[in-house]
Amino acid sequence: MNLDTRIKFRHLLCFLEIARQGSFARAADAMAVSQPAISKTLKELEDLLGTRLFERDKAGVELTAAGTRFMRYAGPCVQALREGVNTLRSDRHEPPLVRVGVLSTVESQLMPLVLQRLHARHPALVVSVATGPGAYLLGQLHVGDLDLVIGRMTDSPQVQGLAFEHLYSEAMTLIVRPGHPLLPLGPAAREAASRYPLVLPLAGTTIRKHADSLFVQCGIELSAQRLETLSPTLSRRYVLGSDAIWVAPRDAVRLELGLGELSELDLGVHEPGGSVGLCSNAALPLPLPAHWVCEVVREVAGQYRQGEQALPPQA
Incomplete structure (x- = not known):
């Protein structure tokens, strides 16, 4: 059987939207179709592939091992087609764009330095930053x-299924406002620490596991x-105004910490x-602006590894 003639673009869009939303109902809303239509389209795709792509439960849906493997190719395939169409439709003078996901671990310090240096070198570059859980x-x-x-x-x-490049190692630390009652106690503060409010990463996130x-x-x-x-930002404000x-x-x-x-x-x-x-999708070639980001991220991360203080942006 020639699957290339049986699998349609709508099958891939349906599969990717369910994976993105983690729910048939939300995927149906996003695609402006009924939930039965979403279920039917996915069933067609699973029948053509001869495997289940999602596990269903009351909490929603999760990719199976086969679904995870398939997404490595389906996602870049659809994205490459969209980019190909956009090159024909868009203004040839449109500025270069890079889309970066930034976790809270690098949002406050590393990324501002990266962005300053990026825009010093590439004044027309548009950097679209998304934040959220890993x-x-x-x-x-x-x-x-x-x-x-x-x-x-x-x-x-x-x-x-993704390509990961180690940049530097970073530890978690316990942060309080200056003048906090526990500061003079040193290690003896362990016994009293549980009596104070805590600010923690969201449950279930990678960084929360390290905090626990x-x-x-x-x-x-x-x-x-x-x-x-x-x-x-919220964590910092809350800690500065409380114990x-x-x-x-x-x-x-x-x-x-450096400023006291x-x-x-x-x-x-x-x-x-x-x-x-730094994580990228190995199944999809990086656009040139993404290579620019990688270059600058590696430079700033190199300063972190050497224990240097943050430096002003450089061209």
Whole structure:
């Protein structure tokens, strides 16, 4: 059987939208069709491929191993076709565009330095930045909606099938406001730490696993009063106005620690650190603007590895 003549573009669009949304209902809304129509189209594709692409449960749908393999090719295929059509329709003077997914681990410090240096070298470059949990951003990378994802993500199952380049290792740290009651206690603060509010990454994220590991090493029970967020801005504001303890990636607070605006709580135990890296879809050639981003990210990451302070942007 020649599958090339049986599998239609609508099958691929349906498959990718279900993978993107994690739900038949949301995929149907996004495509402006009925849910039975979505289910029928997917059933046709699964019959043609002779395998199940999704596992269904009350919480939604998840890709099977076969579905994950298929997405490695379906996403770039659809994205390449869209880009080919756009080259015929768009203005030839349209500025270059790169789409980057940025995790909270690099949002506050590394990415602003990268963007400053990028725009110093490429004044017409448009950088579209998406933020959110690693699983979401890697899913966007799989289906071709992003060119790159930058951050700490190696523990995420969605990284399978993608190309990951290690940039530097970064540990989690405990952050409080200057003058916090626990600061003078040093390691003895472990016994009292559970009585204070906590600021933690969202449950289920890669960075949350590292945060939980740090508390296990310190022998501290999680406080019942918690703020769970991936927003460095919200976390920073909350900690500065309260006695909360923020379990943060060092990059998120590097500048404030150097200026003395935030303080590091030393409990005598340090999280070993996770791999911050650059992720791309190996099944789809990187556009030239994405190569520009990779070049600058590697430069700034090299300074991090050498322990240098953040430098002004350079051309």
